[in-house]
Each structure stands twice: as C-alpha cells, then as structure tokens.
Amino acid sequence: MSSLRLVSAAARRVPSSFGIARRGYAEASDKIKLSLVLPHQAIFTSTEVVQVNISAATGDMGILANHVPSIEPLRPGVIEVVESAGGSKKWFVSGGFATVHPNNKLTINVVEAAPLEDFSVEAIRTNLQEALRVVSGNGSEEDKLEARIEADVYEALQHAVSSK
Amino acid sequence: MLLRSSLARIAVQPTLGAAPAGARNMATLREIELRLKSVRNIEKITKSMKMIASTKLAKAQRAMQAGKQYGLANSEVFKVATDDKSSARRLFIVVSSDKGLCGGIHSSVSKATRRAISNATDSPFATAEGSSVTIEGDSPVMVIGDKSKMQLIRALPQNLVLTFNQIGRDIPTFADAAGVADLIIKSGVKYDSVVLVYNKFVSALSYEAAIMEVKGAEALKESDGFKAYEMEDDFTGDLAEFSLANAVYAALTEGHACEQSARRNAMDSASKNASDMIGSLQMQYNRGRQAAITNELVDIITGASAL
Numbered sequence: 001m002s003s004l005r006l007v008s009a010a011a012r013r014v015p016s017s018f019g020i021a022r023r024g025y026a027e028a029s030d031k032i033k034l035s036l037v038l039p040h041q042a043i044f045t046s047t048e049v050v051q052v053n054i055s056a057a058t059g060d061m062g063i064l065a066n067h068v069p070s071i072e073p074l075r076p077g078v079i080e081v082v083e084s085a086g087g088s089k090k091w092f093v094s095g096g097f098a099t100v101h102p103n104n105k106l107t108i109n110v111v112e113a114a115p116l117e118d119f120s121v122e123a124i125r126t127n128l129q130e131a132l133r134v135v136s137g138n139g140s141e142e143d144k145l146e147a148r149i150e151a152d153v154y155e156a157l158q159h160a161v162s163s164k
Numbered sequence: 165m166l167l168r169s170s171l172a173r174i175a176v177q178p179t180l181g182a183a184p185a186g187a188r189n190m191a192t193l194r195e196i197e198l199r200l201k202s203v204r205n206i207e208k209i210t211k212s213m214k215m216i217a218s219t220k221l222a223k224a225q226r227a228m229q230a231g232k233q234y235g236l237a238n239s240e241v242f243k244v245a246t247d248d249k250s251s252a253r254r255l256f257i258v259v260s261s262d263k264g265l266c267g268g269i270h271s272s273v274s275k276a277t278r279r280a281i282s283n284a285t286d287s288p289f290a291t292a293e294g295s296s297v298t299i300e301g302d303s304p305v306m307v308i309g310d311k312s313k314m315q316l317i318r319a320l321p322q323n324l325v326l327t328f329n330q331i332g333r334d335i336p337t338f339a340d341a342a343g344v345a346d347l348i349i350k351s352g353v354k355y356d357s358v359v360l361v362y363n364k365f366v367s368a369l370s371y372e373a374a375i376m377e378v379k380g381a382e383a384l385k386e387s388d389g390f391k392a393y394e395m396e397d398d399f400t401g402d403l404a405e406f407s408l409a410n411a412v413y414a415a416l417t418e419g420h421a422c423e424q425s426a427r428r429n430a431m432d433s434a435s436k437n438a439s440d441m442i443g444s445l446q447m448q449y450n451r452g453r454q455a456a457i458t459n460e461l462v463d464i465i466t467g468a469s470a471l
Contacts, residue, residue, distance in 0.1 A: 039231065039410075
C-alpha cells in the first residue's frame with residue numbers, strides 16, 4: 001500500500017524542464033522547501049530537501065519537488081526527511097497537517113515531535129500496557145476512548161521504533 | 165498606591181508654605197525626608213520589576229521565534245487562498261493580557277480594533293490589504309486579557325461576545341491556544357474569517373498592532389485559491405480548527421514577547437524618573453537642612469552678642 005502511494009506520488013510530479021532548456025540554478029528545482037515546525041521549536045524553516053516521507057491519515061506517502069498542491073492530515077507516525085541523497089532523519093510526530101503549496105513549498109505543522117532515537121523501548125511497552133489496561137477496564141466511555149487513542153499512538157510508536 | 169500618596173503630598177505642600185517660618189522649615193524637612201524614602205522604595209520596586217522583565221524577555225523572545233515560524237507555516241495556506249469578499253463576516257479576537265505596568269501594549273490593540281470596526285482611514289485593514297475591505301459595525305469581538313477587556317467594554321459594549329483571562333501570565337503554551345480555539349468554536353458565533361489583533365514585535369524597543377486573518381471552513385471551501393489543493397477526503401473543517409489554534413498560538417507568543425519588552429522599557433524609564441526625583445529631593449533636603457542650621461546659628465550669635 002505504502003509503496004504504491006509512493007509510486008503514484010512520484011507519478012503525480014509535474015515533469016520538470018529537461019536538460020537542454022534548463023539554465024541557472026539547476027539544482028534548485030530538484031528540491032522542495034520544507035518547513036517542519038512545532039509550537040515550541042522550528043526543526044526546518046524553508047530548508048531545501050530532496051524528499052519527505054509522511055504518514056498521512058489516508059496512507060504513507062513520499063513528497064518530492066514540484067508535487068501537486070495538496071493538504072494531508074497526519075496520523076501519529078514517522079516523518080522521514082531526506083536532506084541530500086543518502087542521509088535521512090526521522091521524527092515521530094503526534095499529528096497535525098502537512099500542506100504542499102503551489103510554489104514548491106511544503107509546510108508541516110505538528111503539535112509534538114521527537115527524533116526516533118530518543119524514544120525508550122521499555123517506556124513505550126509499559127505505557128502501552130497501561131493504556132490497554134484502561135481500555136479493557138471499566139472506566140467511563142470518555143476515559144476509554146482517550147486510552148484507545150493513547151494505545152494507538154503507542155502501537156504506532158512501537159512499530160516505528162522496532163522497524164527503525 | 166505609593167505613587168498616589170506621594171502625589172497627594174505634593175498637592176498639600178503649598179498650604180504648608182503658609183505656616184510660620186520656623187515651624188515650616190522643620191515640617192518640610194521631615195516631609196522631604198519621608199518623600200525621599202518613598203521614592204527610593206518605588207525605585208527599588210521598579211528596578212526589580214525591570215530585572216524580572218528582562219529575564220522573562222529572553223525566554224519570551226525564544227518562544228516567539230519558534231511561535232512565529234509556526235504561525236508563518238500555518239498562514240501559508242491563507243496566502244494562497246485569498247479572494248476577499250468585502251462582505252465577509254469577521255470575528256475579531258483581541259490578544260492582550262491581564263497585567264498592567266507595561267506601557268501602551270493593551271491600548272495599542274484596543275485602539276486598532278476600534279479603528280478597524282469603525283472603518284477608520286488608519287484602520288489596520290487599510291494598510292494591510294487595500295481599502296476595499298469594509299467591516300460590519302456589529303462584528304463580534306472576543307478579548308483575551310482583562311486589560312483590553314476593560315477598555316473595549318466601554319468602547320464596543322454591544323460587540324463583545326466572549327472574554328478570556330488567566331492567559332499570558334507565563335509563556336503561552338499550545339494547550340492555552342487550543343483551549344481558546346475550542347471555546348471560540350463552541351461559542352457558536354458565526355463567522356467567515358477570524359481576525360486576530362495582536363502586537364507585532366518590531367524590535368526590543370518598539371511594537372505595533374497588526375492583524376492576522378484565518379478563514380473559517382465555509383469561506384475556505386468557497387475560495388478559488390483553496391480549490392487548487394488536492395484532498396483525499398474533506399478535511400477542511402479540521403484544517404480550519406487546527407489553523408485557528410495555530411494562529412492563536414502564534415499571536416499569543418508574539419504578544420507575550422512584546423508585553424515583556426514593553427514592561428522592561430516602562431520600568432526602565434520609571435526607574436530613571438525615580439532616580440531623577442531622588443536627586444532633586446536630596447538637593448532640596450540638603451538645602452533646607454543647611455538653611456535651618458544657618459538660621460539657628462544666626463539666632464545663637466545674635467543672642468550671644470545681645471548679652
């Protein structure tokens with residue numbers, strides 16, 4: 001599913017101008033300007049990157065330069081930023097919106113994010129069990145729903161950390 | 165309170181001047197001494213308030229930088245989706261805080277709101293996006309912060325629908341902004357777009373009232389610019405709510421940084437004034453003391469030579 005989306009996202013790319021016609025800043029059109037921001041921290045501000053992989057609510061997708069304008073709500077999951085060919089960084093985000101703008105800009109507003117390597121596997125496991133215990137317990141509907149969401153986030157986190 | 169009592173004392177002085185010469189001298193010396201003491205105390209207070217504001221300012225500025233980037237990324241959509249109907253119903257949110265002693269921070273946003281609603285020539289809309297925008301006189305207004313609420317409750321009593329307080333005492337958090345946005349949405353006020361009136365940080369010494377506009381879900385759907393975006397499902401409502409919280413957060417952090425810097429400046433000049441006052445009072449006190457000594461000496465000498 002995710003690889004399919006990646007292919008279709010790449011196919012949606014508007015073909016950039018070919019070698020002969022291209023002049024000046026040849027590299028610029030291959031990169032997309034990324035702003036990845038949290039309320040208390042700006043991780044990227046209009047930084048040129050090669051590719052960004054996001055986990056949208058409708059499925060995982062990869063965004064390259066000159067992507068069609070689109071708005072994607074994010075689910076708790078991993079954002080992978082490929083700054084240059086070879087190197088990539090991963091963050092786990094709690095949810096927000098990613099918006100691709102017509103002027104080759106990508107803005108991602110998320111409420112909370114942290115580098116993937118900062119998470120402790122043990123803490124995730126114990127907290128997940130705690131959340132699942134509340135879900136199966138006999139609390140109010142609201143508490144159960146909250147714990148269900150919590151458990152979903154921990155499951156996504158566990159999956160992300162284990163498949164690192 | 166201290167200020168008021170010292171002011172009252174100034175007002176009292178001329179009547180004291182009518183008292184007999186000897187008695188007056190002693191009384192004024194005592195008076196001046198008391199005033200010196202109280203002005204010194206005021207100086208101590210303003211100085212420490214300045215120190216506190218300076219340390220808070222550094223933190224507030226850091227928060228503002230992140231908050232500003234967050235706001236910029238958030239408003240990118242609205243830059244594309246602009247086709248202003250001049251008849252759009254706008255909800256004004258005035259962003260200030262509860263505490264005073266910080267210069268004209270609160271009246272700056274209150275005045276800007278009043279100008280915007282009365283469609284004045286210097287309204288923030290006139291400079292921001294051309295004078296084609298007209299604001300309805302009965303536009304709803306919500307206020308964050310007690311100080312601006314007190315100012316607007318007199319100027320626009322019929323427009324005020326909701327006020328918030330206890331926000332902006334410390335560095336604003338996203339939870340604060342989300343709470344405000346939630347209450348705005350729950351309040352059931354109908355609007356096409358939300359206009360945030362906040363103080364924009366120009367430099368450490370100056371600020372100006374500015375506006376930030378966030379469209380509601382319906383207005384976004386009707387906007388031609390917005391139709392350029394591809395969406396799998398319809399998330400416009402979610403996006404509008406999230407954007408509102410983000411914009412409120414950005415305005416809160418920037419307003420908070422402005423407030424701290426304005427408080428620092430206000431307290432700085434208050435300390436300066438106090439030390440000026442101390443200088444002149446000290447001079448007056450010394451002169452009075454010397455005159456009293458001279459008078460006594462004259463009395464003694466004349467008494468001695470008369471014998």
